[in-house]
Amino acid sequence: MRDIWIVAENAAWAATLVSAAKSLDQDCAITAFVRGDEAAAKDAVTYGAASAFALPLPAAGLWEDYAPALAEKAKADKPAFILISSSRRGRDLAAKTAALLDAPSFSDAAQLALSGDTFSCGTSVFGGTAVRTASTSAPVVIVTLGAKSYEPAAADASRSGAVATLPYSAGAAKVTERKPREKQSVNLPEATKVVGVGRGFSEEKDLAAARELAAAIGAEVGCSRPIAEFFKWMPEECYVGISGQVLKPQLYVAVGISGQAQHTFGVRDAKVIVSINKDEECLMHQNADYYIVGTWQDAIPAIIKAAKA
Ligand SMILES: Cc1cc2nc3c(=O)[nH]c(=O)nc-3n(C[C@H](O)[C@H](O)[C@H](O)COP(=O)(O)OP(=O)(O)OC[C@H]3O[C@@H](n4cnc5c(N)ncnc54)[C@H](O)[C@@H]3O)c2cc1C
Structure with missing residues (x-):
């Protein structure tokens, strides 16, 4: 049974990443890290994570500043995969975490597959006109996945698991101002x-x-x-x-x-x-x-x- 981590920008994305994790190993133990408070993290448990951590957005910091904390924990816990939501912030977090772990990272991957210890996936190249298949047997592999890449796992409120908040330590960049985006009526x-x-x-x-x-x-x-x-x-x-x-x-x-x-x-x-x-x-x-x-x-x-x- 593999340990697989999912790191999600929101609870809905966590449901997609749970499905992606299960496609690699149906019996995997999933630890979820969800941007937001512990209520958002708890949602990931209802989708099938065994335990979950909240990653609250720090007032003067960046979400990707969690990379060192994630990397330290990954060195100790040794997950086989870290599946991260492929938002702009998620891709930054993936790149930083991969650098800290000296692990391979695949962006916007599709067709995840595992054969023995060899992982393979498809990634788009040449502006989306072709798919390159890449593979690795590295002990920890980082993959970013789109919000629609897998059918989201269904919630089951009866599932339970430990929920905590991952400690945050500020990075070098400081946020001096946040401006709300132009209100979007369209999803x-x-x-x-x-x-x-x-x-x-x-x-x-x-x-x-x-x-x-x-x-x-x-x-x-x-x-x-x-x-x-x-x-x-x-x-x-x-x-x-x-x-x-x-x-x-x-x-x-x-x-x-x-x-x-x-x-x-x-x-x-x-x-x-x-x-x-x-x-x-x-x-x-x-x-x-x-x-x-x-x-x-x-x-x-x-x-x-x-x-x-
Ligand atoms: C790194 C990179 C990333 C990019 N990412 C994106 C991306 O994510 N999304 C994206 O959209 N683009 C992206 N682009 C830009 C992309 O390459 C194209 O330039 C862009 O999509 C063209 O937009 P368009 O089709 O609206 O305009 P145009 O290519 O100018 O096409 C306009 C079309 O309208 C037709 N037309 C003109 N008048 C009429 C009329 N009256 N009735 C009907 N048809 C008419 C013309 O025949 C023409 O085919 C990216 C480019 C780069 C280099």
């Missing part, structure tokens, strides 16, 4: 239908048409990176792709998006992809199940009319 990763807008929209006011389309088909609105990062027409949390949100909706409608690999990485697991683009040769059409060659100015009103009918 894109949870949306079943998403309309993605790209640079085919030349003015911010034109996004109203995409929002109207989304409302007509019951979808949320996401975007390509330039719309959020360069034009600032939508919050950064709304852009889809390898450096943005990775989604798994039932339906993704890409409107005026060329379909570069960095974008399509974020929707490659969508069940159905529809592309609307005036360029018949665009990559998005090649990645789509259905496509419309035409402008959004023509296509959107026609789809809304059909949806309403």
